[in-house]
Amino acid sequence: MIREGVLKPGERLPSERLLAxxxxxxxxxxxxxxxxxxxxxxxxxxxxxxxxxATDDLGSMVSLIASTLDGGSESLKDIFExxxxxxxxxxxxxxxxxxxxxxxxLSEILSDQDRQISxxxxxxxxxxxxxxxxxxxxxxxxxxxxxxxxxxILHQSxxxxxxxxxxxxRSLASHRRILQMVRAGDGDGARRAMEHHLTVxxxxxxxxHHDGAGTxxxxxxxxxxxxxxxxxxxDGG
Amino acid sequence: MIREGVLKPGERLPSERLLAxxxxxxxxxxxxxxxxxxxxxxxxxxxxxxxxxATDDLGSMVSLIASTLDGGSESLKDIFExxxxxxxxxxxxxxxxxxxxxxxxLSEILSDQDRQISxxxxxxxxxxxxxxxxxxxxxxxxxxxxxxxxxxILHQSxxxxxxxxxxxxRSLASHRRILQMVRAGDGDGARRAMEHHLTVxxxxxxxxHHDGAGTxxxxxxxxxxxxxxxxxxxDGG
DNA sequence: GTTTGTCAAGTGGTCAGACCAATTTCGGAT
DNA sequence: ATCCGAAATTGGTCTGACCACTTGACAAAC
Numbered sequence: 001m002i003r004e005g006v007l008k009p010g011e012r013l014p015s016e017r018l019l020a021x022x023x024x025x026x027x028x029x030x031x032x033x034x035x036x037x038x039x040x041x042x043x044x045x046x047x048x049x050x051x052x053x054a055t056d057d058l059g060s061m062v063s064l065i066a067s068t069l070d071g072g073s074e075s076l077k078d079i080f081e082x083x084x085x086x087x088x089x090x091x092x093x094x095x096x097x098x099x100x101x102x103x104x105x106l107s108e109i110l111s112d113q114d115r116q117i118s119x120x121x122x123x124x125x126x127x128x129x130x131x132x133x134x135x136x137x138x139x140x141x142x143x144x145x146x147x148x149x150x151x152x153i154l155h156q157s158x159x160x161x162x163x164x165x166x167x168x169x170r171s172l173a174s175h176r177r178i179l180q181m182v183r184a185g186d187g188d189g190a191r192r193a194m195e196h197h198l199t200v201x202x203x204x205x206x207x208x209h210h211d212g213a214g215t216x217x218x219x220x221x222x223x224x225x226x227x228x229x230x231x232x233x234x235d236g237g
Numbered sequence: 238m239i240r241e242g243v244l245k246p247g248e249r250l251p252s253e254r255l256l257a258x259x260x261x262x263x264x265x266x267x268x269x270x271x272x273x274x275x276x277x278x279x280x281x282x283x284x285x286x287x288x289x290x291a292t293d294d295l296g297s298m299v300s301l302i303a304s305t306l307d308g309g310s311e312s313l314k315d316i317f318e319x320x321x322x323x324x325x326x327x328x329x330x331x332x333x334x335x336x337x338x339x340x341x342x343l344s345e346i347l348s349d350q351d352r353q354i355s356x357x358x359x360x361x362x363x364x365x366x367x368x369x370x371x372x373x374x375x376x377x378x379x380x381x382x383x384x385x386x387x388x389x390i391l392h393q394s395x396x397x398x399x400x401x402x403x404x405x406x407r408s409l410a411s412h413r414r415i416l417q418m419v420r421a422g423d424g425d426g427a428r429r430a431m432e433h434h435l436t437v438x439x440x441x442x443x444x445x446h447h448d449g450a451g452t453x454x455x456x457x458x459x460x461x462x463x464x465x466x467x468x469x470x471x472d473g474g
Numbered sequence: 475g476t477t478t479g480t481c482a483a484g485t486g487g488t489c490a491g492a493c494c495a496a497t498t499t500c501g502g503a504t
Numbered sequence: 505a506t507c508c509g510a511a512a513t514t515g516g517t518c519t520g521a522c523c524a525c526t527t528g529a530c531a532a533a534c
Binding site: 028031032035036039040041064065067068069075078079082085086089091093140141142143145190194 | 278304314318
């Protein structure tokens, strides 16, 4: 429909009223179309200003994938498994492609994690950030999106299971090992390090394989889905 | 905010007008909210009938992820790469978990593919179906969704590049090899077979990493990786 | 000349009412 | 009991209006 015209990022769309007139449809329909694009993260609307082609706006895409992937607590183990299949591969690719800046970025994140743990925190934020930064280092936008969505979903559940003493520091240690491999450009080593990380440090949260029914608690309904109300984004573009 | 009331699949929501009255907001806003839920695949609206909680509706979720993942021609190689990282793993998991029924299903699909090719077709539909069925055999809904989205995106581009003579039959052959491994419950073998399939049969479509395979229009290709190494890991699993 | 305050125009967000098309519901005719 | 058709209901769209906000231009003050 609207995609025909190839528009550059940041460019402003015609106003809803003008668009409605040009397309000979009501403004409601135009709004609905724009809204759908906005929910897809392709476009951002700003009251009083206009509607613009999204620059990269990773966040909205990620949350969109996350909400789609998150089918309730039942699928949490599926998410974990996908991560276990994907992230070691990502670590390997990242090890081969990471730039110096990205490596420093990762290093910085680990320092943060260290600091957080020293302050008595769980370090989950830095933990998530590490996985995200690692995915970014693959220079593969699709991977970044999927991994971000996965990490997003797992973020909350991790917050609780991270409480176990020793886990935080072990997580940091294996993160360091991964970074070391990335720094060395050792894809295979990075893969193994990530595998170890996921197997030893992370997985206990859910554990359950695919045999039994639900060892999952349905009270864990804490996903950050936006409900009926459209969220207002204070995007400072 | 609809989340509060736990609604069962298939249940009908209050009408837009009623909802608007109850929430003390305009019908437009209600519609917009419902639309956002519909785009997320959580709900389906039927004119004259009502709005219902989506049952499972894999399709809409998949197309949603696909649209989010599909950032234009620039990201096509990213999609390919993600597939290359993910599908061998999926094949391995599927080999370990596939039920007899699912194996027969896969076998059936290959028969279809054979038939399509004999009729002079490219067999892309059966091809996509195979990958989807394989993902389903993992019994992991998250994997199914992501793989489906990936296959969905690649479906069209594959349609064109599948024209090359010999490709279709080679695809079928390597599919057969994968199925054989799945049937044997050989996860590692399935992984390798899928890797071979993706490396030898599929990837040429886009190819153009940095050695210029030329089947891609030049203007589209300028955006991607500048000096990135192609991943060439023979995965010593 | 530069800065500041003010205001008009434009924009997306919302609301209200109306009509359309598809569907369901239900009463009456058979 | 079955069939048919009118009426009610529902989502989809259109129209017009108002609000909150942003922007940009213009005049006033420095």
